[in-house]
Amino acid sequence: MIPNVLTVAGSDSGGGAGIQADLKTMLALGVHGMSVVTAVTAQNSLGVQGAWELPVESVRAQYRSVVDDIGVQAVKTGMLASAELVEAVAELIAGTDAPAVVDPVGVSKHGDALLAASALDSVRTKLLPVATVATPNLDEVAQIAGVRVEAERDMRTAAAAVLAYGPRWVLIKGGHLPGDAVDLLTDGSEEHWLRAPRHDNRHTHGTGCTLASAVASQLAKGQSVPEAVAAAKDYVTGAVAAGFALGGGIGPVDHGWRFRTGTER
Ligand SMILES: Nc1ncnc2c1ncn2[C@@H]1O[C@H](COP(=O)(O)OP(=O)(O)O)[C@@H](O)[C@H]1O
Numbered sequence: 285m286i287p288n289v290l291t292v293a294g295s296d297s298g299g300g301a302g303i304q305a306d307l308k309t310m311l312a313l314g315v316h317g318m319s320v321v322t323a324v325t326a327q328n329s330l331g332v333q334g335a336w337e338l339p340v341e342s343v344r345a346q347y348r349s350v351v352d353d354i355g356v357q358a359v360k361t362g363m364l365a366s367a368e369l370v371e372a373v374a375e376l377i378a379g380t381d382a383p384a385v386v387d388p389v390g391v392s393k394h395g396d397a398l399l400a401a402s403a404l405d406s407v408r409t410k411l412l413p414v415a416t417v418a419t420p421n422l423d424e425v426a427q428i429a430g431v432r433v434e435a436e437r438d439m440r441t442a443a444a445a446v447l448a449y450g451p452r453w454v455l456i457k458g459g460h461l462p463g464d465a466v467d468l469l470t471d472g473s474e475e476h477w478l479r480a481p482r483h484d485n486r487h488t489h490g491t492g493c494t495l496a497s498a499v500a501s502q503l504a505k506g507q508s509v510p511e512a513v514a515a516a517k518d519y520v521t522g523a524v525a526a527g528f529a530l531g532g533g534i535g536p537v538d539h540g541w542r543f544r545t546g547t548e549r
């Protein structure tokens with residue numbers, strides 16, 4: 285049986301992040317990927333040129349179509365755009381018997397807003413409490429929990445501040461710090477530091493989406509949260525190492541790197 289994994293996220297027309305990154309990651313990790321589109325972005329290597337939300341009833345209908353007939357072994361959320369969509373998705377997840385990986389996407393790599401400021405409170409009070417794993421980057425930790433991480437030693441404080449909103453686990457992504465690419469996974473009692481060499485590659489569009497989808501894929505295969513995150517970190521590290529130029533700006537990570545190096549599993 286191939287596990288089913290659902291992404292609830294925005295479309296990136298450039299194919300490097302969002303729904304497109306999620307589905308490619310799921311294919312690479314051997315699960316069946318499905319999608320609920322929350323918003324459509326006109327996006328490329330230079331930035332986001334436009335974004336349009338889908339009506340909340342369309343998001344609900346897509347979700348119900350997938351879950352009621354096909355079933356899901358894990359859900360991943362990405363760009364949710366508005367408070368209304370955040371609240372609808374949180375409610376749908378609460379009624380689904382599957383682990384949920386919540387990537388609280390706030391802004392794109394180019395600094396374009398992908399979540400309304402008015403939606404932050406719904407992220408804190410509705411979405412984070414239904415997350416099995418929340419995967420904020422350092423900007424999102426600052427936005428959500430008001431904690432500034434300037435060095436690795438601040439990541440523990442950041443994790444505790446996010447855990448206070450109710451996710452079972454939090455993965456603080458330290459990709460924006462200088463030095464090694466260090467992330468911290470914790471549930472408040474166990475602590476796992478994930479350390480990988482920083483690849484000096486500017487083509488990192490889609491790292492966060494890719495990591496969260498990889499975690500969801502591994503959870504769907506039955507791995508524990510620490511196992512799933514370790515496997516996902518391996519996958520995203522390889523994808524960043526193989527990231528390639530596209531257009532005139534920041535290119536995408538390579539979701540297919542294992543097919544090209546023959547190390548797929
Ligand atoms: N240059 C890099 N080399 C290796 N790993 C990286 C690099 N940049 C980010 N990562 C890793 O990619 C994942 C996504 O992190 P990050 O870039 O912080 O998130 P986001 O895409 O949400 O901003 C993390 O595991 C992070 O450590």
Ligand SMILES: Cc1ncc(COP(=O)(O)O)c(N)n1
Nearest residue numbers: 294301302392490491492493
């Ligand atoms: C539709 C959409 N969703 C998410 C991101 C964030 O991308 P990243 O993975 O680089 O943080 C993006 N740029 N576009």
